Amino acid sequence: MAKIKKQPRPKAQTPKGFRDYFGAEVTKRTEMLQKIAAVYHRYGFDALETSAVETVEALGKFLPDVDRPNEGVFAWEEDADWLALRYDMTAPLARVYAQHRNDLPTPYRRYAMGPVWRNEKPGPGRFRQFYQCDADTVGAASVAADAEICAMLADTLEAVGIARGDYVVRVNNRKVLNGVMEVAGLAGDDKEAERGIVLRAIDKLDRLGVEGVRALLGEGRKDDSGDFTKGAGLGEAQADVVLGFMDAKRDTGPETVARLKELVGDSEIGGEGVAELETMAALLEAGGYAADRIEIDPSVVRGLGYYTGPVYEAELTFEVTDEKGRPRNFGSVAGGGRYDDLVKRFTGQVVPATGVSIGVDRLLAALDSKGQLKGAGVGPVVVTVMDRDRMADYQAMVAELRSEGIRAEVYLGNPKNFGNQLKYADQRNSPVAVIAGGDEFDSGVVQIKDLILGAEIAKNATLEEWNERTNQYEVKREDLVAEVRKILTTYSEQG
Incomplete structure (x- = not known):
């Protein structure tokens, strides 16, 4: 019996003369x-x-x-x-x-x-x-x-x-x-x-x-x-x-x-x-x-x-x-x-x-x-996941942000490695990451991580200045939307 020739995989490449837009x-x-x-x-x-x-x-x-x-x-x-x-x-x-x-x-x-x-x-x-x-x-x-x-x-x-x-x-x-x-x-x-x-x-x-x-x-x-x-x-x-x-x-x-x-x-x-x-x-x-x-x-x-x-x-x-x-x-x-x-x-x-x-x-x-276009554009606020069993609570945060016209998403990858979640937020050019685990939920607070400020500190600050400035802080859960909006407005006004 003749051996069936295996079908080669298609090449993952754009046709000549065409391009993809991201x-x-x-x-x-x-x-x-x-x-x-x-x-x-x-x-x-x-x-x-x-x-x-x-x-x-x-x-x-x-x-x-x-x-x-x-x-x-x-x-x-x-x-x-x-x-x-x-x-x-x-x-x-x-x-x-x-x-x-x-x-x-x-x-x-x-x-x-x-x-x-x-x-x-x-x-x-x-x-x-x-x-x-x-x-x-x-x-x-x-x-x-x-x-x-x-x-x-x-x-x-x-x-x-x-x-x-x-x-x-x-x-x-x-x-x-x-x-x-x-x-x-x-x-x-x-x-x-x-x-x-x-x-x-x-x-x-x-x-x-x-x-x-x-x-x-x-x-x-x-x-x-x-x-x-x-x-x-x-x-x-x-x-x-x-x-x-x-x-x-x-x-x-x-x-x-x-x-x-x-x-x-x-x-x-x-x-x-x-x-x-x-x-x-x-x-x-x-x-x-x-x-x-x-x-x-x-x-x-x-x-x-x-x-x-x-x-x-x-x-x-x-x-x-x-x-x-x-x-x-x-x-x-x-x-x-x-x-x-x-x-x-x-x-x-x-x-x-x-x-x-x-x-x-x-x-x-x-x-x-001419420098008339802004950079990569501001990505969505990323709500990180510390506890899979609290997914409904994370979705509620995102729903509140979206209802106020703020672009936001819950991290839907594997939440096991928290560093990967922050890496994902950087890849998405996210201005803010929201962090909440069991302690935060019990206390009625969330952690706000200003990713734009964090990038600036990492790029320009000395070690002493790094210790004096922080880009992560705690706010009351009910103040989540107002605090995120304040950060976004600040950077929007700065261009």
């Missing part, structure tokens, strides 16, 4: 998203949650860095239909609006937060699943809607802790770039593929530099890993026109607009774009958003092909140190723009829309680098 990380993200949602809500936007799965047909061809709809997504076939995990929040919004447009107000203003998935090559800090936080207005053709999104983005950054002066929202218009492409000889349906490559090349200016972009405008570029990216095939003169557009920013907004007028020449679409930039600048200035917060910058193009008008990007301007110890600007944390043709795919009618997407992980990393 308690403190999830808490920090949740707190930040709540602040963002508060700003969006104040601006009149409603929350929307869409399915994580869409049909590939609904997602369309507008995928990042690829030209075919079956690339860049996690997709599978089911009942003759191809389904895929959403790669952003915008394509699902277009489907939702087309499906429910008769029941939704016009304009429809919504925000959405959640994970998205991209089947791309992972790298340092680049994951296949990540969080996005979007806000969009559907059904408003006026660039006043674009100006409002930019203003809301600036207010959002300040609300989460990015100080004024540490960020700038940069604004451009895709119509201006289309005008420049006309001048460069890239107009017409037969040049659509080349225009797409040009857009994605310009969008990588910060990462690749001028020479890297020039290579992508020409025959192509090989990266450090040896992978080759096909270029747009432009000649030197054509590439010079495009690069000239990227270098059009001047000291002031009016000077930049004047330079853009020169670059678009007689192009009708280019002229429309310049006029829209002027209108947005006037609206933002009237709202108190000067160039120190929101500015016109022709280098902003956004790589996705569905943008049709204004585009914008939020850049953090403060310096951080990269993995090699070199100083650099933190860079972009949000971007968006107008996409008037996206809903048309479903309805056959032009439906104007504009919106912005915040890279949640990027913004969290920025706040962390």
Whole structure:
């Protein structure tokens, strides 16, 4: 009889390009998203949650860095239909609006937060699943809607802790770039593929530099890993026109607009774009958003092909140190723009829309680098167990603490080793441990152990100071909640 081959155990490892998020990380993200949602809500936007799965047909061809709809997504076939995990929040919004447009107000203003998935090559800090936080207005053709999104983005950054002066929202218009492409000889349906490559090349200016972009405008570029990216095939003169557009920013907004007028020449679409930039600048200035917060910058193009008008990007301007110890600007944390043709795919009618997407992980990393995020977060009060037979009494303590809004738990491991209970409390980042055995129950008291103070004493105090200061003391059983609250309030006020 053949020996049955033993089934190997599965590997306990995260799939490539994915990661796990633990308690403190999830808490920090949740707190930040709540602040963002508060700003969006104040601006009149409603929350929307869409399915994580869409049909590939609904997602369309507008995928990042690829030209075919079956690339860049996690997709599978089911009942003759191809389904895929959403790669952003915008394509699902277009489907939702087309499906429910008769029941939704016009304009429809919504925000959405959640994970998205991209089947791309992972790298340092680049994951296949990540969080996005979007806000969009559907059904408003006026660039006043674009100006409002930019203003809301600036207010959002300040609300989460990015100080004024540490960020700038940069604004451009895709119509201006289309005008420049006309001048460069890239107009017409037969040049659509080349225009797409040009857009994605310009969008990588910060990462690749001028020479890297020039290579992508020409025959192509090989990266450090040896992978080759096909270029747009432009000649030197054509590439010079495009690069000239990227270098059009001047000291002031009016000077930049004047330079853009020169670059678009007689192009009708280019002229429309310049006029829209002027209108947005006037609206933002009237709202108190000067160039120190929101500015016109022709280098902003956004790589996705569905943008049709204004585009914008939020850049953090403060310096951080990269993995090699070199100083650099933190860079972009949000971007968006107008996409008037996206809903048309479903309805056959032009439906104007504009919106912005915040890279949640990027913004969290920025706040962390600025010291705007608290440490690991305060854990629960831990009620230790000295006597298994008194478990009901320990549960009563926890219930009292919880009823007063204090996070608390009873130690549910093996209580035999009391040191392990305190070690557990340290691992949970607990501020307080409550201790009570037979003597305490008989006397109607509990022991309060201030773990935060204990850590400070152990770290900083001399032996004499250690003897003078104590972080464990006795209180009456009925004073348990009040004493714990006093400790938590003290540390909360200290930040």
